[in-house]
Amino acid sequence: MLNSCNYFSSDVPQPVATYWHNGYPAIGTEAENRVRAEHSGFEVLAVHRLPSQAWWDNYYSPLKENMVRYRDSDDETVQTVIKEIDEEMALFEMYSEFYGYSFYVLRAG
Numbered sequence: 001m002l003n004s005c006n007y008f009s010s011d012v013p014q015p016v017a018t019y020w021h022n023g024y025p026a027i028g029t030e031a032e033n034r035v036r037a038e039h040s041g042f043e044v045l046a047v048h049r050l051p052s053q054a055w056w057d058n059y060y061s062p063l064k065e066n067m068v069r070y071r072d073s074d075d076e077t078v079q080t081v082i083k084e085i086d087e088e089m090a091l092f093e094m095y096s097e098f099y100g101y102s103f104y105v106l107r108a109g
Contacts, residue, residue, distance in 0.1 A: 002037075003103045006030050008049070012098045019091055020099065030102050042106040050103070052096035060089050 007016075007029045020027045028036070034044050067085065070078050 001103060001105050003050075003101050004028075004033055005099065005101050006033055007099050008097070008102075013095055015091060016095045016098050019088075027099075033102070033104065037104060037106055038109075041109045043109050044104060045107055046105040048103045048105070050101040052092070052100060055092060055096070055100070060092070064089065 005024065006027060007020075010029050010031075030047055034047065037044050063085065067082055070082060073079060
């Protein structure tokens, strides 16, 4: 099994494409990742998406709570990181149906 952050289709809104091109230029679609696995000699038995609610429950909400204590920091680096995280969360809130993590269940061919 492996996982990857990927697009769920090749038709993604421009803000999503721009964000991921800058942050993870190698991002592909689930279909492209399936082909990559097959070309690497694996049979793809299943693909499961991590539900967007899991991102909120287990990652973004706890992160948001922890960030509260740093929001008033005078440290420029801290403020840059907070801004980037806020942008990431806003993008995911608006466009989570277009991208996320997928888990690929593979078998060596």
